[in-house]
Amino acid sequence: MNCPEIWIFGCSFAWGEGVDDDETFPWLIAEQLPAFSVVNFAGPGYGTTHALIRLREALEEENRAVIAVLAHGSFHGERNVLSPQWRWIMNLSLSAEGVWGPPIAYPAARLSTDGKLVLEEQFLGGIWSGLVGKSAFLNTIRLWLVLKSPAMARSRSEAPIVSRALLKEFAEQCSRHGVTCLIAGLIQDEVTREDLAFCERIGVPALDISVTLRARLC
Numbered sequence: 108m109n110c111p112e113i114w115i116f117g118c119s120f121a122w123g124e125g126v127d128d129d130e131t132f133p134w135l136i137a138e139q140l141p142a143f144s145v146v147n148f149a150g151p152g153y154g155t156t157h158a159l160i161r162l163r164e165a166l167e168e169e170n171r172a173v174i175a176v177l178a179h180g181s182f183h184g185e186r187n188v189l190s191p192q193w194r195w196i197m198n199l200s201l202s203a204e205g206v207w208g209p210p211i212a213y214p215a216a217r218l219s220t221d222g223k224l225v226l227e228e229q230f231l232g233g234i235w236s237g238l239v240g241k242s243a244f245l246n247t248i249r250l251w252l253v254l255k256s257p258a259m260a261r262s263r264s265e266a267p268i269v270s271r272a273l274l275k276e277f278a279e280q281c282s283r284h285g286v287t288c289l290i291a292g293l294i295q296d297e298v299t300r301e302d303l304a305f306c307e308r309i310g311v312p313a314l315d316i317s318v319t320l321r322a323r324l325c
Contacts, residue, residue: 110144116158117178121149154186155273181298184266189215191253278311291316
C-alpha cells in the first residue's frame with residue numbers, strides 16, 4: 108500500500124533510546140495518523156549533519172514523503188562540527204566497544220570562507236584513542252586538554268552558526284522536493300529557542316515539543 112509518508116529525523120530522542128518501540132514518538136504519531144506511513148530515520152548520537160545526509164539519501168530514492176520532522180536540540184551543535192569534546196566522547200565509546208582498528212569516518216559540517224555550508228569526512232578511532240580509553244590517567248589528561256584547547260573554544264562559537272546553516276539546508280532540500288519541513292525543539296534552553304526562532308524567521312515551521320524530565324519531589 109503506497110501510503111503518504113511522514114519522515115522523522117533526529118538523535119536518540121527520536122530513535123527511542125531506553126523505551127519500548129510503542130513508546131517512541133514516531134510510533135505514537137503513527138497511531139494517531141493511520142493514513143500515513145511513519146519512517147524513522149533517527150539514530151543514537153546523530154546530529155543535524157547526519158539528518159541532512161539521511162534526508163538527501165532518502166530523497167534520491169522513491170519519495171512518498173509529505174512531511175519531514177527534524178527533532179532538534181542545541182546539544183547537536185558539537186556533533187555537527189565534531190567538536191574536540193564530542194570527538195573525545197566518540198573515541199571513548201569506540202574504545203569501550205573494543206574498536207582498535209583503522210580510523211572510522213564521521214561526517215562533520217563547517218562554513219567555508221565565503222559562508223557556504225560544507226560537509227566533509229573526519230576520522231575517529233585509531234591506536235591513540237584505544238590507549239586513552241584503556242587508561243584512566245591518560246583519559247583524564249586528554250579530557251582536560253580538550254576542554255582547555257583553543258579548538259574547543261572555536262567549536263563552541265561556531266556550532267550554533269553551523270547548526271542554523273544545516274537547519275536551513277535541510278528545509279531547502281525538503282522544499283525542492285515538495286516535502287513540508289517541521290523543526291521540533293527537544294529541550295528548553297536559550298540556544299534551542301533561538302534556533303527555533305531562526306527557523307520561523309526564514310519561513311520554516313518550528314515548535315517546542317520538549318518536556319521536563321525532572322521528578323517533582325513532595
